[in-house]
Amino acid sequence: MSTGLLTEAILEFPDNRLLIDLCGEFDRNLTDIEARTGVQILRRGNQLAVHGPEDAVSGAREVLEALYDRLENGRAVERGDIDREFRLQDHEAPDEQLEMFTGGKVEIKTRKKLIEPRTDAQKAYVRSLFENEMAFGIGPAGTGKTYLAVAVGVNMLITGAVDKIILCRPAVEAGERLGFLPGTQEEKVDPYMQPLLDALNDFLPGKQQAKMREEKTIEIAPLAFMRGRTLSNAFVVLDEAQNATTMQMKMFLTRLGEGSRMVITGDRTQTDLPRGVPSGLADAERLLSHVPGISFNYFTAKDVVRHPLVAAIIEAYEGDTQA
The missing domain is CATH 3.30.1370.10 (K Homology domain, type 1)
Structure with missing residues (x-):
C-alpha cells in the first residue's frame, strides 16, 4: 500500500x-x-x-x-x-554487464516484433544467453524461459551468428507414445512441439518459417532424435528438460559442436518421468553448476508474465505443506 x-x-x-x-x-x-x-x-x-x-x-x-x-x-x-x-522502474540503475545492449536496455529483434524482458531475472537470463555457450533456465511455467530462448535463437539466426535453430523436447506423455500417432514423422512430432511452434510463430512470418523448416534451417525434433549428431553453428534449445533422463541429458549436452549455443529450460516441479527415474535436469544442475562457461538462471512466481492468477496458483502449490 x-x-x-x-x-x-x-x-x-x-x-x-x-x-x-x-x-x-x-x-x-x-x-x-x-x-x-x-x-x-x-x-x-x-x-x-x-x-x-x-x-x-x-x-x-x-x-x-x-x-x-x-x-x-x-x-x-x-x-x-x-x-x-x-x-x-525500481531497477533502472545502469548495469555494466548490459552495455552490449543499446542504452542499457535488453532488446531482442526478430522478424515480427521486438521482445523486451519484463523482470530482472528475465534480463539476466537473456544476457546469459548472449554471453554463454550453454545456459540453463529453471523455474515455473509462465516465466518466459522457452519464449525468450527461442527469441534469442531467431535473433542470432537472422543476424548470422548461427546457421540454424534446433528445437527439441523429450516426447514424454501419459498413456501415448510417439510411434502410435498417425501421420508422417513431422505430423507425429508437432503435437509434442506445439509450445515451441507457438513461440516461433510470434517471431517469424509463416511463409518464411515454413521455408526454413523445409530447408532444415529450423529443425524441431524429439530429444531422442539427437543421438549420434554433432550440432555445429546452431542455436539449440531443449525444452521441458525435467523430463529428460540422466542418460538423455548427458547425450544431449555432449552434442555441442563448434560455433553452437545450447539452452536448457525446465521446471523441477513438473517432472512426468516414471516414479523412481531421476530427472536429468536435477543431475545436470548438481554436476555442472560450477563448470566455467555454463550459466544457471532461476525464476520464481514473481517472474510469471502470464495471467496474474498463474503466479497465485504457483505460490499456492509451492506453499502447500501437505504436498
Missing part, C-alpha cells in the same frame, strides 16, 4: 496523438496504472494530472513518462508493456 502525503503532478505531452495512444482505448492504460498505484489520473488537454500519495504519484509518473518515450520511438504500448515498466 502506498504511503506519504497527498500530492499532484502535472505531466505535459506535446504530441496529442501519442497521448491518445498512451491513454489507450477508453483510457484503459490509465485505468491499469490507477489500479496498480492507487492514484487518480485526469486528462486535461495535452496534460495528465496525477493525484495521490507522494510515492505512488512518483511511481505512476515514471511509468507514464517511460511509456510516452516508447511511443516517441515508434513503438506501440500494450498492457504487457505497462506491466514491464512497473516491474523494472
